[in-house]
Amino acid sequence: MVLSLAEGEGRNAVFLALQGYSVIAVDPSQVDLNKARKLAEEKGVILEFIHADLVDYDLGEKQWDGIVSIFCPLPSTIRKALYKKVMAGLKQNGVFLLEAYTPEQLKYGTGDDNSVDTMQSKTL
Ligand SMILES: C[S@@+](CC[C@H](N)C(=O)[O-])C[C@H]1O[C@@H](n2cnc3c(N)ncnc32)[C@H](O)[C@@H]1O
Numbered sequence: 001m002v003l004s005l006a007e008g009e010g011r012n013a014v015f016l017a018l019q020g021y022s023v024i025a026v027d028p029s030q031v032d033l034n035k036a037r038k039l040a041e042e043k044g045v046i047l048e049f050i051h052a053d054l055v056d057y058d059l060g061e062k063q064w065d066g067i068v069s070i071f072c073p074l075p076s077t078i079r080k081a082l083y084k085k086v087m088a089g090l091k092q093n094g095v096f097l098l099e100a101y102t103p104e105q106l107k108y109g110t111g112d113d114n115s116v117d118t119m120q121s122k123t124l
Helices: 011-017 031-044 076-089 105-110
Strands: 002-005 023-027 048-050 064-070 090-099
Touching: 002 011, 011 023, 011 031, 011 064, 023 031, 031 048, 064 076, 076 090
Parallel strands: 002 023, 002 064, 023 048, 064 090
Antiparallel strands: none
């Protein structure tokens, strides 16, 4: 079972489902989740969607084969706490796949409230 964090409009979760993974996708935006549901329908895959904020989402313990985080801009304090939850939530030999922004992204003006602090993958 794979958990996709900050799933947005569904491209990553749908891709994983098309590879045969069982996927649960989390995002705090209902608008994005609706788009993700539509994409999953169009592609003929079944996913579980959870409307939640990673600030207080409980990832549980040793229950995920994989956790995926692609371009999730989070303040360092929240990011640090999340990474701890990710490590606790993975099964033994589970995989955390992280693709993160760098502050370089700021020059493109994407996102609403992004800052040097949020556009990183480091915990400190
Ligand atoms: C740039 S989009 C990336 C979406 C998707 N991961 C992708 O690669 O297409 C950033 C996503 O992070 C989500 N996000 C931002 N803050 C979040 C938080 N505190 N908890 C969960 N998701 C969050 C947003 O709702 C948005 O869908």
